[in-house]
Amino acid sequence: MPASTRQIIERCRMFSRLAPDQLDRLVGMAQRREFERRRLIFRQDAPCPGLFVLGDGRVRIYNLAPSGKEHVLRLVGPGGTFAEVAAIGGFACPASAEAMQPTTCALLPADPFKQALTDDHELCLGLLVGMAMWVRHFVVLLEDIVLRDAISRVAHYLLDTAGDQADEVVLPAMKRHLASHLNLTSETLSRTLRRLDETGLIEQADGRHIHITDIESLRQVADGMFPEI
Amino acid sequence: MPASTRQIIERCRMFSRLAPDQLDRLVGMAQRREFERRRLIFRQDAPCPGLFVLGDGRVRIYNLAPSGKEHVLRLVGPGGTFAEVAAIGGFACPASAEAMQPTTCALLPADPFKQALTDDHELCLGLLVGMAMWVRHFVVLLEDIVLRDAISRVAHYLLDTAGDQADEVVLPAMKRHLASHLNLTSETLSRTLRRLDETGLIEQADGRHIHITDIESLRQVADGMFPEI
DNA sequence: CGAATACTTGAAATTATTCAAGGGCCGTGG
DNA sequence: CCACGGCCCTTGAATAATTTCAAGTATTCG
Numbered sequence: 001m002p003a004s005t006r007q008i009i010e011r012c013r014m015f016s017r018l019a020p021d022q023l024d025r026l027v028g029m030a031q032r033r034e035f036e037r038r039r040l041i042f043r044q045d046a047p048c049p050g051l052f053v054l055g056d057g058r059v060r061i062y063n064l065a066p067s068g069k070e071h072v073l074r075l076v077g078p079g080g081t082f083a084e085v086a087a088i089g090g091f092a093c094p095a096s097a098e099a100m101q102p103t104t105c106a107l108l109p110a111d112p113f114k115q116a117l118t119d120d121h122e123l124c125l126g127l128l129v130g131m132a133m134w135v136r137h138f139v140v141l142l143e144d145i146v147l148r149d150a151i152s153r154v155a156h157y158l159l160d161t162a163g164d165q166a167d168e169v170v171l172p173a174m175k176r177h178l179a180s181h182l183n184l185t186s187e188t189l190s191r192t193l194r195r196l197d198e199t200g201l202i203e204q205a206d207g208r209h210i211h212i213t214d215i216e217s218l219r220q221v222a223d224g225m226f227p228e229i
Numbered sequence: 230m231p232a233s234t235r236q237i238i239e240r241c242r243m244f245s246r247l248a249p250d251q252l253d254r255l256v257g258m259a260q261r262r263e264f265e266r267r268r269l270i271f272r273q274d275a276p277c278p279g280l281f282v283l284g285d286g287r288v289r290i291y292n293l294a295p296s297g298k299e300h301v302l303r304l305v306g307p308g309g310t311f312a313e314v315a316a317i318g319g320f321a322c323p324a325s326a327e328a329m330q331p332t333t334c335a336l337l338p339a340d341p342f343k344q345a346l347t348d349d350h351e352l353c354l355g356l357l358v359g360m361a362m363w364v365r366h367f368v369v370l371l372e373d374i375v376l377r378d379a380i381s382r383v384a385h386y387l388l389d390t391a392g393d394q395a396d397e398v399v400l401p402a403m404k405r406h407l408a409s410h411l412n413l414t415s416e417t418l419s420r421t422l423r424r425l426d427e428t429g430l431i432e433q434a435d436g437r438h439i440h441i442t443d444i445e446s447l448r449q450v451a452d453g454m455f456p457e458i
Numbered sequence: 459c460g461a462a463t464a465c466t467t468g469a470a471a472t473t474a475t476t477c478a479a480g481g482g483c484c485g486t487g488g
Numbered sequence: 489c490c491a492c493g494g495c496c497c498t499t500g501a502a503t504a505a506t507t508t509c510a511a512g513t514a515t516t517c518g
Binding site: 063065066067069071073085086088089091094095117118121124125127128129131132133134135136138139140141142143145146147148183223224225 | 292294298300315317320323350353354356357361362363365368371372374375376452453
Binding site: 404418420423436 | 464467
C-alpha cells in the first residue's frame with residue numbers, strides 16, 4: 001500500500017520535530033511525484049524545483065565530470081530529503097538525481113517553501129539543525145575520501161552502514177555506485193571486499209548482504225591498521 | 230587599529246542582513262578572543278565552545294588522520310565564521326582550528342547563541358541561507374577532489390580564488406596548506422604550478438602572488454583539457 | 459645574521475586505475 | 489521449465505598518476 005503525501009511528510013526525519021499545523025502547511029503545498037526505475041528526477045545545473053521528500057524507493061544523487069567520470073554524492077532512502085540546499089539557497093541543482101527503484105516523493109516547491117521558512121520560525125529552526133547534521137555527515141565523507149586509503153574507507157563504510165548494534169550490512173545500491181560514492185572503481189571495491197573476506201573480517205553472503213565477523217579488527221582497519229598476515 | 234568586538238560582528242558576512250538590535254544581542258553575548266600565530270583555537274573532538282567570528286588574521290580548519298596525514302578543510306579570513314555547524318548542531322568539533330597569523334575573534338558561546346536562534350527568526354533564517362551557501366561551496370570542493378586531476382584542481386582553484394574580474398591571485402596560506410586543502414602533496418602542487426607557468430598560462434611572481442596570463446586556456450585546463458604541447 | 463622552516467626538483471616506489479576477459483545472476487520469452 | 493541475452497561483478501596484468509624519499513635552495517623570523 002503506497003504512502004499518502006501526508007504520510008511521506010510525517011515520516012520525514014527532517015520534519016520530525018514539527019507541530020501538526022506546521023506539517024499541514026507543508027502537506028498543503030506538496031505535490032506528489034512518482035518516478036520509474038532509472039528515471040532522471042532533475043539534472044545538474046537545472047533550476048531547483050524545490051525540496052524533495054522521499055517516501056518509497058531510492059534515489060541516487062550524483063555528479064558528472066566533463067571527463068565522463070561520475071561521482072555518487074548521496075544515496076537517499078525513505079524518510080530522507082534531497083535538493084534541500086539548493087531549494088533554501090535559491091541556486092541551481094549542484095548535482096543530478098535519478099530514481100534507482102520505482103520511487104514516490106513529495107515535492108515542496110521552492111517558492112512556497114521559502115515563504116514557509118520566512119513565516120514559520122519552528123520550521124526554520126528544525127531545518128537549520130537538520131542541515132547541521134547533514135553537513136557533519138558530509139564532512140565525514142570528505143575526510144574519509146581524503147584521509148583514508150581504499151581498504152580503510154570500505155571498512156569504515158561497512159561499520160557506519162551496519163549501525164551500532166548490528167553486524168549485518170545490506171548494501172543500498174549496486175556495488176559500482178557504492179564504489180563511486182567512496183571514490184573507488186568497482187574493480188577496486190571488489191578486490192578490497194575480497195581482501196577483507198579472505199582475512200576473515202567479513203563474510204560476503206550474497207551480492208547484497210555482508211556479515212561482519214570480526215568487528216574489532218574491522219575497526220582497526222578503518223583506523224588505518226591493516227593487519228599484515 | 231584593532232577592530233572592536235562590535236565591528237567584528239557587524240562586518241561578518243553571515244550577519245550582514247541583521248537589524249541593529251539583533252546585532253546588539255550578539256554583541257552582548259560575544260567574548261573577545263585573541264590568538265597568537267600557530268596557536269590552537271580548538272581541537273578536533275573537543276566540545277564546541279560556540280561560533281567564532283573572525284575579525285583579523287587567518288584561521289586554518291584541519292583534520293588529522295590516525296596515519297598522521299593532515300587535511301585542510303577550510304581557510305577562513307576576516308569576516309568569516311567557523312565552528313558554526315557544531316555550535317548549531319550541538320556536537321563536538323569535527324576538526325581542529327589553528328591561527329595562521331595573530332588573530333582576533335568574537336566568540337558567541339554555544340548556549341546563548343542557540344537561545345538567540347530560538348528567539349530570533351531573522352537570525353535563524355539568515356544563518357540557514359548562509360549555511361546553504363557554505364554547503365554548496367563545500368560540495369564544489371568535494372567534487373573537485375573526486376572528479377578532477379591535480380592540474381585541473383589547481384587551475385580551478387586559481388580561477389575561483391582570483392574572482393570574476395581579477396587575474397591576480399594572492400595565496401591565502403602557505404603552499405603546503407593549500408596543497409593539503411586540494412588533497413595534493415606540496416611537491417605535486419609545486420610541480421603543477423611550474424607546468425602551468427612553463428606553458429604560459431600563469432606567471433609566478435613571488436611566492437604568494439600568481440598572475441593569470443591566459444584565462445581562457447586556464448579554464449580549459451580546469452575542465453580537464455590540458456593542451457598537449 | 460643565523461637557524462629554522464618552506465619550497466623546489468629529481469628519481470624511485472606505490473596505490474589505484476585502466477584494459478581485457480570470464481563468470482554469474484536475472485528477467486524475458488520460447 | 490529452460491534457454492538466451494544483458495548487465496553486473498570479479499579477476500589478472502599492464503599502466504599511469506601521485507606520493508614518497510632525498511637533497512638542495514630560498515625565504516622568513518627572531
